[in-house]
Amino acid sequence: MNCKEMKLKIQALTDNELEEKEIHEVLNHLESCYRCREDYISLLQLQKKMKNIAIPEPQKEWFEDLPHRVLRRSGALLGKVLFLGSYILLLGYALYSLFRSKNEEIIIKFAVGGVVLGGLILLIVSLADRIRESRSDKYKGVLK
Amino acid sequence: MILAAKAGNKTAFSWLVEKYSRRVYRAALSFLHNIEDASDIAQEVFIRAYNNMAAYDPQRPLYPWLYRITRNLCINRLKSSTDRESSLPDVQIPFKGETPELQLIKKEEIRHLRKAIAGLKPSYREILLLKHFQDCSYAEIADILSIPVGTVMSRLYNARMSLRKELLKEDTIA
Structure with missing residues (x-):
């Protein structure tokens, strides 16, 4: 194998990604080729330099507590879904009962109907705005 | 462990969070350049991952899936900004015990x-x-x-x- 073909294997060696059966072949080549040895040393030096760049991190405790926080927040999300789902169900049932009832005055039924219809219109308008906004988003492709 | 986490095992999922949290945080930091925002997004990534574990294909490596969630969340956060490319965050390095x-x-x-x-x-x-x-x-x-x-x-x-x-x-x- 020539030096050109060897360069990616030398890099894989420095990255601990070389298959075991190939390590011996690369080491043999490095012993016999001065240029590739220089390449190998410079790759190692570059990696060492990169390691010197420290990345700012939150405190150790933040990482330690993360799994608990994630599970807690996920539990809270389930709670929110249950709460909202049940709320909508109850509201639906209450409205159904109100409109089916023959004892309630018609004005009450109209007022409640108006509130519900108004809320629905507002919801649809805001949803339509969001959809229009997302259609004209030039980074839409990136997000997907 | 990944299969156990996918099946809803909380201990297995905690183990995954521990294993990948630093990498996810660093990925977020490379987009956001801010410790608070990056830690916030990292936490959000794992919440999304936990809730969408069913969508993950266990035949493929986990980190790229987490990375994609991270990138999407970061892009959403940066939507109003023009800084979308990954780069190195600015950092002060402590050099202990050196002249x-x-x-x-x-x-x-x-x-x-x-x-x-x-x-x-x-x-x-x-x-x-x-x-x-x-x-x-x-x-x-x-x-x-x-x-x-x-x-x-x-x-x-x-x-x-x-x-x-x-x-x-x-x-x-x-």
């Missing part, structure tokens, strides 16, 4: 390195950040960038050679 002269030399070296990385083309910068700051394997990089492993190897090699050239240029100027 002031040595500290100065190291600081200068790192400044050169950061400048050289910033001068690379985006695809080279991205692959270097994935390899060196998120400890991605070739297979994980291939999955993240949707390119074959062979291309990862050659792109990484070219990126490193470009970086070396940039560093030499910097040295010559200095």
